[in-house]
Amino acid sequence: MPSGLACPMNRSPLELHRRRPLVVGSIGSGEVLAGLDPADVASACDVVEIRLDLLSAKERQARGWRVFEKIPLLFTARRASEGGAGDLSAEQREAMLIDVIAEAAAIDIEVASIPEMAGLRIKLHDAGVPWIASFHDFRGVPDLALLHASRENARNSGAAAFKAAFELGWQLDSLPALAQFVAGSDFPTSLMGMGPFAPMSRVMFAQLGSVLNYGYLGDTPTAPGQWSARQLREAIASVSCSATYDPTPADQ
Numbered sequence: 308m309p310s311g312l313a314c315p316m317n318r319s320p321l322e323l324h325r326r327r328p329l330v331v332g333s334i335g336s337g338e339v340l341a342g343l344d345p346a347d348v349a350s351a352c353d354v355v356e357i358r359l360d361l362l363s364a365k366e367r368q369a370r371g372w373r374v375f376e377k378i379p380l381l382f383t384a385r386r387a388s389e390g391g392a393g394d395l396s397a398e399q400r401e402a403m404l405i406d407v408i409a410e411a412a413a414i415d416i417e418v419a420s421i422p423e424m425a426g427l428r429i430k431l432h433d434a435g436v437p438w439i440a441s442f443h444d445f446r447g448v449p450d451l452a453l454l455h456a457s458r459e460n461a462r463n464s465g466a467a468a469f470k471a472a473f474e475l476g477w478q479l480d481s482l483p484a485l486a487q488f489v490a491g492s493d494f495p496t497s498l499m500g501m502g503p504f505a506p507m508s509r510v511m512f513a514q515l516g517s518v519l520n521y522g523y524l525g526d527t528p529t530a531p532g533q534w535s536a537r538q539l540r541e542a543i544a545s546v547s548c549s550a551t552y553d554p555t556p557a558d559q
């Protein structure tokens with residue numbers, strides 16, 4: 308199901324499509340943000356994620372992300388229980404995200420934060436800015452029923468896509484069901500492992516139709532086991548598209 312994400316400020320729209328896995332370059336500190344060359348970033352990824360929770364108040368005010376004027380920006384203010392820094396309250400995170408709506412191609416809202424971000428979701432709807440419903444488990448592979456319920460919650464709440472990141476160690480027997488969760492979905496979905504098998508899982512899930520695939524920019528990973536965005540882009544590009552398993556018609 309193609310899903311055009313409208314973008315303010317003339318940034319190119321994000322087209323979420325399982326046959327075109329996008330690479331998100333995630334920025335994990337103000338120092339990294341200040342040191343990036345926009346042309347270099349544009350060649351490494353399709354979307355830049357600004358982790359507002361990983362920037363200081365001063366760095367947020369400086370709005371250093373404006374140098375990426377031609378690259379779609381995805382803003383995140385991660386809740387502490389899902390790996391966010393600074394133990395920010397829901398009110399603080401919502402205020403940070405509202406402050407960047409005009410610059411955003413998309414906003415990340417955890418599934419767990421959907422109820423408390425009602426005000427933000429109304430503003431995003433009014434501004435025509437899509438949001439990605441996210442889910443994180445740093446301890447292991449989540450129960451598949453929970454993943455399905457979370458994705459339905461995301462869909463019913465108006466998200467443009469569902470994304471889940473989870474620790475992937477030796478639970479490799481869970482891979483066939485996870486593969487089906489992505490490849491068999493009629494709703495834009497992203498999956499990614501973290502930890503020991505993160506790298507291979509990110510290429511595999513991209514092959515299976517994961518729409519947003521995260522790597523880091525600069526030298527600071529924003530999740531355990533990430534590739535750099537450039538490495539991930541090259542790895543995804545180097546696997547055969549004909550190997551893509553897609554049980555649904557191409558126009559879905």
Ligand SMILES: O=C1C[C@@](O)(C(=O)O)C[C@@H](O)[C@@H]1O
Binds near residue numbers: 333356415500501
């Ligand atoms: O949700 C995600 C995905 C991520 O956790 C990853 O596993 O690459 C990295 C985070 O910065 C981002 O917000």
